[in-house]
Amino acid sequence: MPEICAEYIWIDGTKPTPQLRSKTKILTFGETPPIWSFDGSSTNQATGNNSDCVLNPVFICPDPIRGDDNILVLNEVLNTDMTPHETNTRVQASKIAEKYKTHESLFGIEQEYTLLDPFTNAPIGFPEEGFPEPQGPYYCSTGASWIFGREMVEEHLEMCLDAGLTISGINAEVMPGQWEFQIGPIGTLEVSDHLWIARWLLFRIGEMHGIQPSLDPKPVSGDWNGAGAHTNFSTKTMRENYQAIIDGCEALSETHKLHIKNYGEGNERRLTGLHETQSIDQFTYAVSDRGASIRIPWQVVADKKGYLEDRRPSANMDPYVVTRLIVETVCSDLPQ
Ligand code: ADP
Ligand code: MN
Ligand code: MN
Ligand code: MN
Numbered sequence: 027m028p029e030i031c032a033e034y035i036w037i038d039g040t041k042p043t044p045q046l047r048s049k050t051k052i053l054t055f056g057e058t059p060p061i062w063s064f065d066g067s068s069t070n071q072a073t074g075n076n077s078d079c080v081l082n083p084v085f086i087c088p089d090p091i092r093g094d095d096n097i098l099v100l101n102e103v104l105n106t107d108m109t110p111h112e113t114n115t116r117v118q119a120s121k122i123a124e125k126y127k128t129h130e131s132l133f134g135i136e137q138e139y140t141l142l143d144p145f146t147n148a149p150i151g152f153p154e155e156g157f158p159e160p161q162g163p164y165y166c167s168t169g170a171s172w173i174f175g176r177e178m179v180e181e182h183l184e185m186c187l188d189a190g191l192t193i194s195g196i197n198a199e200v201m202p203g204q205w206e207f208q209i210g211p212i213g214t215l216e217v218s219d220h221l222w223i224a225r226w227l228l229f230r231i232g233e234m235h236g237i238q239p240s241l242d243p244k245p246v247s248g249d250w251n252g253a254g255a256h257t258n259f260s261t262k263t264m265r266e267n268y269q270a271i272i273d274g275c276e277a278l279s280e281t282h283k284l285h286i287k288n289y290g291e292g293n294e295r296r297l298t299g300l301h302e303t304q305s306i307d308q309f310t311y312a313v314s315d316r317g318a319s320i321r322i323p324w325q326v327v328a329d330k331k332g333y334l335e336d337r338r339p340s341a342n343m344d345p346y347v348v349t350r351l352i353v354e355t356v357c358s359d360l361p362q
Contacts, residue, residue, distance in 0.1 A: 028095070029053070029055070030052070030054070030095045030097065031050050031051075031052060031053075031092055031096045031097075032051045032052075032098075033048050033050055033096070033097070033098050034050070034051055034099045035047070035048040035099065035100050035226050036100075036102075036103055037115075037222065038069035038070060038113070039066075039071040039113045042291035043290075043291050044113065046226045047064075048226065049064065051099075055095055059086060059097070059099045060083075061083070063078050063081060064078075064079055065077050065079075066078065066103075066111075078106050079103050079105065079111060080106060081102075081104075082101055082104050083099045084102050084219065085100040086099050087189045087191065089189070090186075090227070098189065100219055100222060100223055102114050102116045116218070116346045118346070118350055119214065119215060119218060119346040119347070119349060119350040120215055122214070122350045122353050122354055123353065126354075126358075129261040130261065130262040131214050131260070131261055131349075132212065132213065132259070132265075133210050133211060133257060133258065133259055133349055134194060134208055134209070135209050135210055135217055135221055135255055136207075136254070136255060136256040137207050137209065137221060137225070137255055137341065138199055138205070138206045138254050138341050139205060139206070139228065139240065139253055139341055140201070140203055140204045140245045140253055141175040141178070141205065141232070141239055142203070142240050142245070143237070144236065144237070147238075149174075149201065149203030150175050150203045150237060151172075151175075152202065161200050161249070164198060164200060164201065164204075165198060166197050166198055167198055172198075172202065174202055175205065175235075176198075178232065178234075179196060181234075181235075182196075182207070182224075182231050183196050183207065185227050185231065186207070186227060189223060189227065191220045191223060192212045192216070192217075193207055193208065193209055193224065194208045194210060195208050199251065200302075201246065204251065204253060207224065209221045210258065211258070211333075215349075217349060218346045218349055221345045241253065241340075241341040242341065243291075243293050243296035243340035243341055243342060244292065244295035244296045251301045252295065252296030252301060252340070253340070254303075254337065254338075254339060254341055255341050255342075256335050256336065256337050257335070257348055257349070258333050259356070260332065260333035260334070261274070264334070265331055265333070266331055267330075268326070268327070268330040271322060271333070271334050273359065274356045275311040275320050277356050277359045278309070278319075278320060278336070278355055278356065279309050280355075281351075281355045282319070284351065284355075285338065285351055285352075285355070286306055288347050288348065289340060289343050289348060290340030290341070290342045290343035292340065293306065293339075293340040294306050296340055299317070302317065302337075303337065304317055304318055304337070304338075311334070313327050316337070318337065319337060319338050320335065320337065321334070322335070336348075
């Protein structure tokens with residue numbers, strides 16, 4: 027029987043922001059990826075004297091890096107008694123997705139990120155000393171004076187497509203070296219699984235280019251845009267009726283603090299009220315307003331139906347947590 031490589035990927039226990047880890051298991055072609063284990067004492071998930079943690083496969087896709095029949099296997103982490111590990115945020119997201127499945131929630135997540143030089147930790151495109159030309163020309167631009175890292179970004183897009191992920195676009199962002207890709211619109215659990223794999227591919231492809239991607243919410247302080255993960259959300263009712271979108275915004279206005287607490291570490295450096303953000307301690311929603319916490323796109327007003335954009339989550343947020351909270355907040359107010 028031919029052998030294949032299965033790259034087992036999981037989310038670790040690094041604080042404050044978890045990192046992705048992976049290792050390779052050889053399987054025979056056609057074999058269902060079994061549970062596996064790892065040394066949790068090396069990933070901030072266990073102590074040395076009781077170090078075993080369990081990898082439980084939850085999502086499988088083609089491996090676009092190794093190609094052929096090789097696969098990527100995303101895992102949730104369990105304890106050895108098969109209960110969810112405390113770092114396993116997927117299990118709760120899965121329960122909530124199931125509980126509110128009749129609402130047919132859809133998510134589209136805009137993942138912003140910054141490409142760094144791994145030796146200087148400065149964004150690529152920043153000079154050795156001082157700063158580049160101020161923001162203005164970079165967003166969605168073309169030209170070697172403004173665009174840095176496109177080759178890697180294009181490769182990432184191609185690999186996401188080859189992996190079968192639901193990726194809906196890419197664009198150059200407002201700061202040099204800063205980019206975005208969008209996953210969705212797909213369901214609550216799927217969007218998070220796809221986003222974690224897309225993040226892993228980004229870091230993995232960065233290795234081949236000598237570039238370290240960063241999901242830090244504010245990689246350069248001062249007059250430079252931070253990096254967010256705008257989370258676009260709709261229920262079946264919102265896709266049919268504008269009032270349901272307003273009701274969703276109103277529901278979100280009541281749980282602002284809870285959401286902010288769970289929308290990414292260091293987000294206070296980004297949500298300042300400047301650079302297309304609302305301040306962290308204020309909640310507003312408005313049409314077309316990139317300074318609001320929630321934006322309702324103009325097209326949604328024109329169509330009188332569609333979705334809302336939660337602009338608060340930071341680039342390093344955990345999508346299992348963010349999508350679960352949005353579904354819980356918005357759908358618990360609606361009739362079942
Ligand atoms: P912008 O940069 O203008 O904020 P983008 O085009 O980057 O917007 O992202 C919009 C996102 O909205 C896309 O990821 C898309 O998949 C998502 N989206 C579109 N329609 C819906 C919908 N009905 N429900 C949830 N998400 C949606
Ligand atoms: Mn966008
Ligand atoms: Mn953006
Ligand atoms: Mn956006």
